[in-house]
Amino acid sequence: MSPKTLYDKIWDAHVVHEAEDGTCLLYIDRHLVHEVTSPQAFEGLRMTGRKVRAPDKTIAVPDHNVPTTPGRENPDQMPEESRIQVAALDQNARDFGIHYYPVSDIRQGIVHIVGPEQGWTLPGMTVVCGDSHTATHGAFGALAHGIGTSEVEHVLATQTLIQKKSKNMKVEITGKLRPGVTAKDITLSVIGATGTAGGTGYVIEYCGEAIRDLSMEGRMTVCNMAIEGGARAGLIAPDEKTFAYVNGRPHAPKGAQWEAAMTWWKTLRSDDDAHWDKVVTLKGEDISPVVTWGTSPEDVLPITGVVPAPEDFKGGKVEAARRSLDYMGLTPGQKLTDIEIDTVFIGSCTNGRIEDLRAAAEIVKGKKIKVKRAMVVPGSGLVRAQAEEEGLADIFKEAGFEWRLAGCSMCLAMNPDQLAPGERCAATSNRNFEGRQGYKGRTHLMSPAMAAAAALTGHLTDVRRITG
Amino acid sequence: MEKFEKLTGIAAPLPLVNIDTDMIIPKQFLKTIKRSGLGVNLFDEMRYDRDGNEVPDFVLNKPQYRQAQIIVAGDNFGCGSSREHAPWALKDFGIKAVISTSFADIFFNNCFKNGILPIVLPQEAVDVLMKDSEKGSNARMIVDLEAQTVTSSDGEVFHFEVDSFKKHCLLNGLDDIGLTMEKAAAIDTFEAQASQARPWV
Ligand code: SF4
Numbered sequence: 001m002s003p004k005t006l007y008d009k010i011w012d013a014h015v016v017h018e019a020e021d022g023t024c025l026l027y028i029d030r031h032l033v034h035e036v037t038s039p040q041a042f043e044g045l046r047m048t049g050r051k052v053r054a055p056d057k058t059i060a061v062p063d064h065n066v067p068t069t070p071g072r073e074n075p076d077q078m079p080e081e082s083r084i085q086v087a088a089l090d091q092n093a094r095d096f097g098i099h100y101y102p103v104s105d106i107r108q109g110i111v112h113i114v115g116p117e118q119g120w121t122l123p124g125m126t127v128v129c130g131d132s133h134t135a136t137h138g139a140f141g142a143l144a145h146g147i148g149t150s151e152v153e154h155v156l157a158t159q160t161l162i163q164k165k166s167k168n169m170k171v172e173i174t175g176k177l178r179p180g181v182t183a184k185d186i187t188l189s190v191i192g193a194t195g196t197a198g199g200t201g202y203v204i205e206y207c208g209e210a211i212r213d214l215s216m217e218g219r220m221t222v223c224n225m226a227i228e229g230g231a232r233a234g235l236i237a238p239d240e241k242t243f244a245y246v247n248g249r250p251h252a253p254k255g256a257q258w259e260a261a262m263t264w265w266k267t268l269r270s271d272d273d274a275h276w277d278k279v280v281t282l283k284g285e286d287i288s289p290v291v292t293w294g295t296s297p298e299d300v301l302p303i304t305g306v307v308p309a310p311e312d313f314k315g316g317k318v319e320a321a322r323r324s325l326d327y328m329g330l331t332p333g334q335k336l337t338d339i340e341i342d343t344v345f346i347g348s349c350t351n352g353r354i355e356d357l358r359a360a361a362e363i364v365k366g367k368k369i370k371v372k373r374a375m376v377v378p379g380s381g382l383v384r385a386q387a388e389e390e391g392l393a394d395i396f397k398e399a400g401f402e403w404r405l406a407g408c409s410m411c412l413a414m415n416p417d418q419l420a421p422g423e424r425c426a427a428t429s430n431r432n433f434e435g436r437q438g439y440k441g442r443t444h445l446m447s448p449a450m451a452a453a454a455a456l457t458g459h460l461t462d463v464r465r466i467t468g
Numbered sequence: 469m470e471k472f473e474k475l476t477g478i479a480a481p482l483p484l485v486n487i488d489t490d491m492i493i494p495k496q497f498l499k500t501i502k503r504s505g506l507g508v509n510l511f512d513e514m515r516y517d518r519d520g521n522e523v524p525d526f527v528l529n530k531p532q533y534r535q536a537q538i539i540v541a542g543d544n545f546g547c548g549s550s551r552e553h554a555p556w557a558l559k560d561f562g563i564k565a566v567i568s569t570s571f572a573d574i575f576f577n578n579c580f581k582n583g584i585l586p587i588v589l590p591q592e593a594v595d596v597l598m599k600d601s602e603k604g605s606n607a608r609m610i611v612d613l614e615a616q617t618v619t620s621s622d623g624e625v626f627h628f629e630v631d632s633f634k635k636h637c638l639l640n641g642l643d644d645i646g647l648t649m650e651k652a653a654a655i656d657t658f659e660a661q662a663s664q665a666r667p668w669v
Contacts, residue, residue, distance in 0.1 A: 027655070037550065043501070044645075053655075065499065088501050131550055132549050148555075148577060150578065150581035158645065158648045158655060160648060160655060162648065196486055196544060200573060230573065257668040316543055317485055319484065320484060414496070421518075433490040433491070436495075439494075439518070
């Protein structure tokens with residue numbers, strides 16, 4: 001048999017039908033659903049009299065719109081339109097008999113945090129969701145990607161997706177990371193190197209010592225942003241860390257099924273002589289703590305750098321950089337560490353897990369914030385509970401952070417958590433697009449530790465100067 | 469879905485790279501539970517000021533582009549979120565084709581599900597068509613999906629590639645779900661085999 005990549009292996013195990021031109025019908029093992037991209041899909045089913053084909057493989061949770069302030073079970077807390085969307089999801093989950101974690105359930109949270117936490121995401125699976133950051137689940141060696149609402153409807157009705165195979169890209173991070181450098185810095189640095197369109201047409205497999213050394217949570221951070229590099233999905237081959245993470249989760253296999261699953265899961269790695277259409281290699285030692293300066297995730301620089309000038313770029317990027325700098329209110333040559341911050345947001349499906357909160361709490365412990373507003377929004381109710389048990393919540397509150405309930409919150413600002421025009425935010429989320437965190441709001445992306453450092457000083461800060 | 473007919477229309481230039489889905493349709497408009505009515509909010513934050521007045525400089529606000537059916541854009545159009553609201557808004561405005569050197573993957577797929585044709589052409593071709601689109605309503609571009617060509621107002625013809633299955637569906641206005649439902653037996657067989665091989669799924 002010819003050598004295969006991990007992507008090839010998962011793909012092959014899920015092809016239901018292949019047409020002559022290579023268009024495939026791919027079976028979907030897990031379908032995650034949230035309130036924003038699903039109402040029209042359920043509506044479509046109703047209009048055509050179709051059912052959900054595999055309700056036991058379909059899991060829904062409201063996250064994008066929900067308020068993250070106490071008392072939110074009271075629907076009056078929500079703006080009318082958000083309330084309608086959440087109510088529609090409640091209704092659809094009930095009518096179609098799918099798994100559901102309502103706002104009142106402690107397991108509710110951001111869909112990409114809930115899936116792995118509950119053991120819905122397992123190695124070798126195909127996972128889709130009407131959300132581009134579905135790539136997160138690739139950390140388990142699952143083929144996971146975002147789909148549009150028409151495709152949500154297609155998966156609901158048929159449990160399959162019409163797909164053509166992407167190309168294989170290997171992204172290798174060799175060696176060790178330096179102190180203060182995290183999974184977020186890896187994933188931003190990769191995008192900085194390849195550009196936001198660099199992965200278009202590819203599925204990425206991340207590998208190398210620095211990736212192996214990451215925890216499962218760090219790996220989720222890396223895969224989460226594969227989409228920001230344009231890739232359809234990001235994958236990491238499962239290993240002992242993966243199995244240990246999965247073992248014992250509510251929906252993970254048990255007993256004899258666990259053994260059978262392990263037998264297959266252990267084969268889920270790219271063969272040594274597998275073919276790659278593109279290879280990108282970064283040295284772990286060369287990666288610094290980074291921040292973004294512009295309005296595209298590819299606008300990445302080490303925190304020790306200065307704001308670039310439009311002339312530093314080529315082609316269409318010159319005009320884009322000019323527009324970015326204008327939008328961000330920055331001057332070429334300005335030191336990144338001189339950029340003042342008034343808001344800090346720690347959360348999102350990129351960095352809203354317990355290790356992220358621990359990393360941020362370690363920096364702020366016993367200190368006070370110097371920004372106008374700082375908030376921590378745990379990625380799920382369970383992350384929140386654990387952080388409270390570990391005393392992290394108290395550390396944040398004493399430092400002056402708001403301690404919120406689980407949801408997407410200021411990652412995309414669909415709920416009331418928004419930046420005012422001109423406000424500048426150090427954020428652990430994944431998109432710095434214009435208006436993403438609020439009309440005319442300005443976003444700098446970074447790791448939780450770096451965001452915590454910025455909260456303490458009131459400007460972008462090299463976390464290594466705080467930790468020494 | 470509507471069939472994609474041969475199109476002769478005005479093209480609007482948007483010479484920016486990385487036009488993301490947040491620009492195409494900002495999130496405050498994602499709260500709808502319908503597919504229609506998003507056209508007025510297409511490119512909302514570029515098109516209107518805070519008080520809801522039109523920004524006169526924005527291309528789609530200029531009289532000569534109000535009837536545009538084609539957009540010519542910079543690299544990596546549609547990057548960002550999976551929101552199908554982006555193609556819904558384009559379609560509702562009246563856009564039927566977008567021309568660029570590259571598109572983000574999910575957006576690209578979403579277009580086909582909504583009868584919009586995303587056309588990938590090399591940089592030189594996009595440059596020519598970008599110039600052509602600057603002529604406004606004096607010029608008409610022709611998009612012929614059957615022949616896989618775009619013709620500039622000067623008669624210059626550019627051939628583009630398109631996936632044969634997607635082309636077939638678009639030309640005939642076929643609904644994917646209906647097509648897949650015809651393969652229900654194959655899905656049943658697959659499911660039966662998979663539940664033996666991977667019973668934990
Ligand atoms: S946290 Fe942000 S990126 Fe993640 S699913 Fe929510 S809105 Fe999307």
